[in-house]
Amino acid sequence: MSAGLPLELWLPAHQRFSPAHPLQRLLARADRLDHGPRGYLAGLQHYFSCTGAQLPxxxxxxxxxxxxxxxxxxxxxxxxxxxxxxxxxxxxxxxxxxxxxxxxxxxxxxxxxxxxxxxxxxxxxxxxxxxxxxxxxxxxxxxxxxxxxxxxxxxxxxxxxxxxxxxxxxxxxxxxxxxxxxxxxxxxxxxxxxxxxxxxxxxxxLPHQVSTRWASVVSDDLLLQALARKAGVACQSRSADAVRAAQAGTLVDLQDLPVAQIEQDWWPTLDELLRRQPVTLAFADGGRWRHGPWHRLRFWRAGRAR
Incomplete structure (x- = not known):
């Protein structure tokens, strides 16, 4: 179900992050992916599939x-x-x-x-x-x-x-x-x-069936937790330890947090993840990048991701 999926971080809109934050430098060296869904509900429907047209x-x-x-x-x-x-x-x-x-x-x-x-x-x-x-x-x-x-x-x-x-x-x-x-x-x-x-x-x-590609989820969002439970996927509450231990096939949900909190309080934990394993960074405005630990060696790529 999660074969081939890296760890994915779901983050607030990319443009809300400070141009001077280290995240921007990492994105400049990462691989840009096709645009993804915009917004909260579209994101949930991208990660989870329900029987029926609407998300109940x-x-x-x-x-x-x-x-x-x-x-x-x-x-x-x-x-x-x-x-x-x-x-x-x-x-x-x-x-x-x-x-x-x-x-x-x-x-x-x-x-x-x-x-x-x-x-x-x-x-x-x-x-x-x-x-x-x-x-x-x-x-x-x-x-x-x-x-x-x-x-x-x-x-x-x-x-x-x-x-x-x-x-x-x-x-x-x-x-x-x-x-x-x-x-x-x-x-x-x-x-x-x-x-x-x-x-x-x-x-x-209530949908009879919910499916997802993810093996596990880290989130404090009630609706995302409900979808994970219905899909039979393990879901942990958000904590530094849970995020630090996340592996490939895990969706880590940070999109509801204030950007300043991510830039300051969460950045050491996220930086540790990015140094250790390939990570997809998916932003609420649809921007998506794939970052691997080796991408830090792309010194010829500098500045801010666009």
Missing amino acids: AAALTRQQLAGDADDALWLSADPCWVQAEMNGARLLACGQLGLDMEQAQALAQPLRPVFGDAGMQLELSSPDRWHLRLPGGSPIPTFAAPEQALGEDLFQHLPQGPKGRRWRVLINEIQVLLHQHPLNSDRRAQGLPPVNSLWLWGGGV
């Missing part, structure tokens, strides 16, 4: 967190922060808003009847990951993933047309209830962003 993120993450996805139809409903503006609203954060389970349950309490009236059941799988269980066969419009909408006008990513009207009304009602919630008043008083909306995305049913 909601069902996969529900199964990973609660183990009860079964054959139900799921939709992610993750707590988020939407900033109102003169001509609309903008998605500024989704998940990772510092909620504990008690706070999450308090926010969800007035929302449950609204979803119940719409035939949906709201489940809090974790403080940052909420899920809707929908009746089987329910039509679900295409919802944008959070990565596709962050920083952009909310209206551009809402389901449009007559079929989307039900969802737009539902989202608006949820936003009104959350805006009025006393917990958000407390958060504003503490200088914290409000949890004033839910981001709906990733609908579908």
Whole structure:
């Protein structure tokens, strides 16, 4: 399954790394590969193949967190922060808003009847990951993933047309209830962003089969961990020891980390890997390079990779 695959590092966009960082010098001496997928979901679909056309993120993450996805139809409903503006609203954060389970349950309490009236059941799988269980066969419009909408006008990513009207009304009602919630008043008083909306995305049913070429994965990303588990692939949490011990056939996921953290905290470990074995460096913007330890001897190649 992983025959011939080197170790692969999945990293943030290449252009976000400092031009002066040693990584750029190594890339200048490495072999440039064909362009790969751009973005988080495209990357996951490149590394893992699911039965069905879409990646059912909601069902996969529900199964990973609660183990009860079964054959139900799921939709992610993750707590988020939407900033109102003169001509609309903008998605500024989704998940990772510092909620504990008690706070999450308090926010969800007035929302449950609204979803119940719409035939949906709201489940809090974790403080940052909420899920809707929908009746089987329910039509679900295409919802944008959070990565596709962050920083952009909310209206551009809402389901449009007559079929989307039900969802737009539902989202608006949820936003009104959350805006009025006393917990958000407390958060504003503490200088914290409000949890004033839910981001709906990733609908579908748990796939019967997930396959991958990789023998093992190192990642802290919930959806990637869920895919690895469904594919029957060993998955370790991200740590310096786990990355240091990674061998050929392993996918090491660092794409969600701040670039500054990779350049400073993680670079000694990554440099050790690059000195020891061939590594494919795959960046979130699609750039890909293959680096072998012997490439450091290509002194005639200097400067920054392009």
